[in-house]
Amino acid sequence: MSGTVYGIGVGPGDPELITLKAKRLLETLPVLAWPAPLEGEGLARRIAAPFIPEGRTEIAIRFSFRPERDDTAAAYAKGARDIAAHLAVGQDVGVLCEGDPLLFGSFIHLLEHLPDCKVQVVPGIASPLAAAALTLRPLATLDEAFVILPATRPEAEIERVLSVVEAAAIIKIGRHRDTLARVLDRLGLIDDAVAVERAGMPDQAIRPFRDAVCLPYFSLVLVRRST
């Protein structure tokens, strides 16, 4: 007897950007797990809150979110053990994931600790899609190449990738903002680049990238070559 683990994309922040399938599972699964900081409920739980019935069994998978992230593997391992205990008695478990579970999602790492489970994934609205909706700018069209690229890469690699595509969403900006600015300037892309902060959340904002000297963690930069 064994349950199924569901990776449930809850989208970028607005509870109305949850899919009908995610809503149904949130309302019906007996156990829900979610990543969170050491205290409090975390973003995925906050997004899903309107759809979670009272009294549901919940598992918090807690991380310190320190830059060195040295507690990460231990947190996933413990979360996976807690989830596996429910699966073993035949209970299905939903894992809440910001955005989409399989696109830079922590669910990917959690799955590595649940190697023999039955798994299903419900896709969610990824933040680049929500950001584009806010700017009303196309992400890509016709035969353009569109890349989602973490700014944590070395400067030369960022430049190499951006130089061969027409459009990009650059994520994980943080302290790499000035590196990215240099690359975009060299490629002639900086004037059209738009910074989107907290796409899909109530305090979402868009600014020209040039004016966005300091960007919060939940921000990304959209660029597209003029055609």
Next chain:
Amino acid sequence: MSGTVYGIGVGPGDPELITLKAKRLLETLPVLAWPAPLEGEGLARRIAAPFIPEGRTEIAIRFSFRPERDDTAAAYAKGARDIAAHLAVGQDVGVLCEGDPLLFGSFIHLLEHLPDCKVQVVPGIASPLAAAALTLRPLATLDEAFVILPATRPEAEIERVLSVVEAAAIIKIGRHRDTLARVLDRLGLIDDAVAVERAGMPDQAIRPFRDAVCLPYFSLVLVRRST
């Protein structure tokens, strides 16, 4: 007095992958427009059908879908005129979009014909996300670069892009299947490549790309370098 045009992403096929926001707009907007072939209702209308009340004013934007697509601009122009007539009398108009409106969506071209309108966009589940959910394979994680790349590009450009990223969803395969196979073979990616057909639809299927000699229009190929 002028209405707003809403680009509504209806996702890849499964009506349960529509967002709550899209559902609300489908149920309440007075006018709905959708792309379609010369006869019949088209995929976006079929996906949204469970949520469209009877008697709603609907505008079909019809294309021949011939390879040369020489009727495309005229169809968008006519669709935009029909939509603008409703906006002018203060009616909001929803435009149904398969997947996401701003990621390779026909909504992008329609907007070019509606330059001075109030616009809002509701993001939708893009097909690469639905395809990944089906395969249970990560699209990308950590600092990987993930590209969405149309196979309609010249072979050398496909190779140049795929050689600098860790992961890709290759779309618009059709008659470019063998070109793509050559590129993936040269880059050592062909054995891990997976073909996903009609992701999110009832007859969805996944096959190793090597075995997928003939791929339908609604298919894509996922690749990711082994890490």
